Amino acid sequence: MILRLDHIFKDYMQDKMVVPVLKDVTLHVERGEYVAIMGPSGSGKTTLMNIIGCLDIPTSGTYQLNGNDLKDCGDNELSQIRNQSIGFVFQTFNLLPKQTARDNVALPLLYAGVSRRERLERAEKALEKVGLSDRVDFKPTQLSGGQKQRVAIARAIVTNPDILLADEPTGALDSASGRQVMELFGKLNKEGMTVIMITHDAEIASHAKRVMMIRDGILSGMNGVKVSAGRRDVQEEDGGDAVWEEYAGGEEETQFEGEE
Amino acid sequence: MLENIRLAFQGVWDHKLRSILTMLGIIIGIGSIIAIVSTIKGTNEQIKENLVGSGNNAVNIQLYQGEWTLDLSYQSPPDGVPLISSEVLEEIRDLDEVAEASLYYTRNEYDAVSNGVQTLTGGTILGVDANYFDVYGYQVTKGRGFVEKDFADYRKVVLLDKIAASNLFSGTDPIGKTIEIKGEPFTVIGLISKKATAQPVINSMEDYYRYMSNSSSGVVCVPDTVWPIIYRFDEPQNLVVQAVSTDAMTDAGEKSAAVLNAYLTVSDDTIRYKGEDLLEQANQLQELSNATNQQLIWIASISLLVGGIGVMNIMLVSVTERTREIGLKKALGAKKSKILVQFLTEAAVLTLMGGILGIIVGIILAYVISGISSAPVAISGPAIAVAVAFSTLIGVVFGMVPSVKAANMNPIDALRHE
Numbered sequence: 001m002i003l004r005l006d007h008i009f010k011d012y013m014q015d016k017m018v019v020p021v022l023k024d025v026t027l028h029v030e031r032g033e034y035v036a037i038m039g040p041s042g043s044g045k046t047t048l049m050n051i052i053g054c055l056d057i058p059t060s061g062t063y064q065l066n067g068n069d070l071k072d073c074g075d076n077e078l079s080q081i082r083n084q085s086i087g088f089v090f091q092t093f094n095l096l097p098k099q100t101a102r103d104n105v106a107l108p109l110l111y112a113g114v115s116r117r118e119r120l121e122r123a124e125k126a127l128e129k130v131g132l133s134d135r136v137d138f139k140p141t142q143l144s145g146g147q148k149q150r151v152a153i154a155r156a157i158v159t160n161p162d163i164l165l166a167d168e169p170t171g172a173l174d175s176a177s178g179r180q181v182m183e184l185f186g187k188l189n190k191e192g193m194t195v196i197m198i199t200h201d202a203e204i205a206s207h208a209k210r211v212m213m214i215r216d217g218i219l220s221g222m223n224g225v226k227v228s229a230g231r232r233d234v235q236e237e238d239g240g241d242a243v244w245e246e247y248a249g250g251e252e253e254t255q256f257e258g259e260e
Numbered sequence: 261m262l263e264n265i266r267l268a269f270q271g272v273w274d275h276k277l278r279s280i281l282t283m284l285g286i287i288i289g290i291g292s293i294i295a296i297v298s299t300i301k302g303t304n305e306q307i308k309e310n311l312v313g314s315g316n317n318a319v320n321i322q323l324y325q326g327e328w329t330l331d332l333s334y335q336s337p338p339d340g341v342p343l344i345s346s347e348v349l350e351e352i353r354d355l356d357e358v359a360e361a362s363l364y365y366t367r368n369e370y371d372a373v374s375n376g377v378q379t380l381t382g383g384t385i386l387g388v389d390a391n392y393f394d395v396y397g398y399q400v401t402k403g404r405g406f407v408e409k410d411f412a413d414y415r416k417v418v419l420l421d422k423i424a425a426s427n428l429f430s431g432t433d434p435i436g437k438t439i440e441i442k443g444e445p446f447t448v449i450g451l452i453s454k455k456a457t458a459q460p461v462i463n464s465m466e467d468y469y470r471y472m473s474n475s476s477s478g479v480v481c482v483p484d485t486v487w488p489i490i491y492r493f494d495e496p497q498n499l500v501v502q503a504v505s506t507d508a509m510t511d512a513g514e515k516s517a518a519v520l521n522a523y524l525t526v527s528d529d530t531i532r533y534k535g536e537d538l539l540e541q542a543n544q545l546q547e548l549s550n551a552t553n554q555q556l557i558w559i560a561s562i563s564l565l566v567g568g569i570g571v572m573n574i575m576l577v578s579v580t581e582r583t584r585e586i587g588l589k590k591a592l593g594a595k596k597s598k599i600l601v602q603f604l605t606e607a608a609v610l611t612l613m614g615g616i617l618g619i620i621v622g623i624i625l626a627y628v629i630s631g632i633s634s635a636p637v638a639i640s641g642p643a644i645a646v647a648v649a650f651s652t653l654i655g656v657v658f659g660m661v662p663s664v665k666a667a668n669m670n671p672i673d674a675l676r677h678e
């Protein structure tokens with residue numbers, strides 16, 4: 001088990017009022033899984049991702065990453081985990097505008113203490129992997145949205161993390177670039193990368209092998225739906241029963257319909 | 261670290277105008293300090309050079325009674341002051357601080373020297389030994405100097421300095437001509453001048469002030485062996501020693517005086533030999549000019565302080581502007597210390613560049629000041645090193661608050677920042 005969140009609660013303080021955002025979230029992810037977490041805006045998806053990504057700490061509950069409880073980790077240890085175990089992909093890319101694609105991708109390796117020569121080498125390899133070998137010296141302003149997101153994905157995987165964490169990775173892209181990004185995620189997952197993707201788009205979520213729903217801070221679809229080839233399993237809290245659609249098509253034609 | 265420096269330079273380059281404006285306070289502060297220090301140093305070196313002589317390090321040892329020198333023009337030498345023998349002179353030469361020593365007679369005379377047509381209204385007559393010119397840094401510019409035979413054969417030959425020559429001969433060649441000193445005929449064999457020709461001949465405070473008031477009287481030199489021909493009796497000599505270095509001048513003077521004092525058998529114990537401590541006098545003059553300029557440096561420091569606050573201000577703005585970048589870097593695994601060092605480096609690079617530009621501005625300014633006020637410029641290496649170090653330090657100190665702010669930023673809030 002690569003990731004084990006048990007009974008996670010997260011409250012925010014706003015104007016001296018406690019705002020509960022995550023309510024008893026339990027999520028277990030095996031190595032090599034491809035999980036989508038769906039939910040409407042404001043349901044707590046980003047909050048959950050921040051906790052998974054060690055950017056934030058839960059108010060209560062336990063979080064084990066690679067079997068290590070993160071409760072006692074200090075700031076520096078959390079930084080190190082983010083650097084080595086997590087690869088972040090953001091909705092708005094978050095590339096440094098003045099730096100080339102290569103330098104952007106190499107950045108996490110700087111914090112891992114890798115030498116400059118090796119940093120640039122590995123950055124170029126990662127860019128090759130996302131199909132941007134011919135754009136290494138481009139700056140973000142010279143790239144399309146889809147290309148920018150692929151640079152960001154290259155940056156996320158350059159450290160060979162355990163988990164690729166994506167928060168609405170296609171949210172700012174047109175559908176064609178979005179599809180490219182999804183293909184890339186599929187490919188990385190096939191190569192063994194654990195992918196956790198957050199989205200509010202059912203079509204995008206359908207690329208994952210397991211889909212979870214979060215609604216108003218409550219995660220559901222947790223229990224025992226096995227992933228089998230060519231089948232996506234969806235569970236929703238409403239009605240209590242798992243509702244899913246079978247399909248047997250290729251990934252491109254996949255249609256996903258969630259039922260309310 | 262290298263990466264940080266690279267990024268910092270890139271940051272400065274990416275915001276050229278803002279960087280220059282931020283640096284302005286530092287540039288002005290460092291620039292004015294460098295300009296002031298260079299001018300002070302130039303003035304001080306000029307004072308020292310004028311007073312101490314152009315690197316010849318000559319120290320006069322004179323006989324004092326209390327605070328005043330005994331002037332043998334007006335009184336006869338007191339009992340118990342022996343003539344300085346060649347053995348005593350050797351003893352002085354053997355001192356570590358003393359390179360060379362020379363004995364001479366001197367008189368300031370009025371109307372004593374003439375060539376039959378012109379008379380020197382004032383001037384100094386020197387009776388010198390063979391070493392004197394070396395010790396004092398005179399050189400023969402025309403004709404010849406004294407040779408051994410001049411001393412041995414009591415030849416009545418004389419050397420003139422430029423002023424004496426022009427006063428007596430007004431432009432015509434004096435060599436081979438005859439002049440009279442106190443009625444005795446002497447043949448002019450050469451002209452002498454101080455070695456560093458640009459520098460005046462200054463051997464005492466009186467000379468210094470005389471030089472400063474732009475008047476000077478001539479110097480007339482004869483071999484010391486003929487002194488009794490002019491003055492009829494053996495006078496006590498004056499001693500001049502050449503110190504091994506400028507810094508050794510004070511010691512050379514004191515130790516030489518001590519050697520001479522050991523032979524004194526005077527009843528009045530306020531009569532002592534003393535080294536004329538020109539170095540000390542130069543230092544006093546320098547301190548005077550330092551004190552005034554110290555205040556200028558304080559004023560310039562205030563502009564450095566203002567510059568530092570400017571840097572802090574801009575860095576704070578920059579940290580806020582780059583909140584998302586900081587959040588991202590933290591998400592990618594940058595530790596607090598990395599962010600801290602990144603921003604500190606940026607501040608330090610900014611102020612260091614300001615410092616370097618300030619040094620350039622300061623040097624230019626120093627030359628402009630010297631052009632206006634004719635004070636010389638001496639660029640001080642240590643001052644430049646201190647300016648570089650200090651401007652970097654300003655960056656670190658005033659960059660601390662913004663950098664800590666950046667380092668302590670919460671990554672989630674930073675990433676949410678619009």
Ligand SMILES: Nc1ncnc2c1ncn2[C@@H]1O[C@H](COP(=O)(O)OP(=O)(O)O)[C@@H](O)[C@H]1O
Nearest residue numbers: 012013014021040041042043044045046047048
């Ligand atoms: N730092 C915060 N302080 C207060 N409330 C917050 C904070 N972050 C998120 N929230 C609240 O938590 C809820 C969930 O936010 P978020 O996880 O960003 O939702 P999603 O990503 O699903 O749109 C929202 O109501 C939001 O206002």
Ligand SMILES: [Mg+2]
Nearest residue numbers: 045046047167
């Ligand atoms: Mg969100």
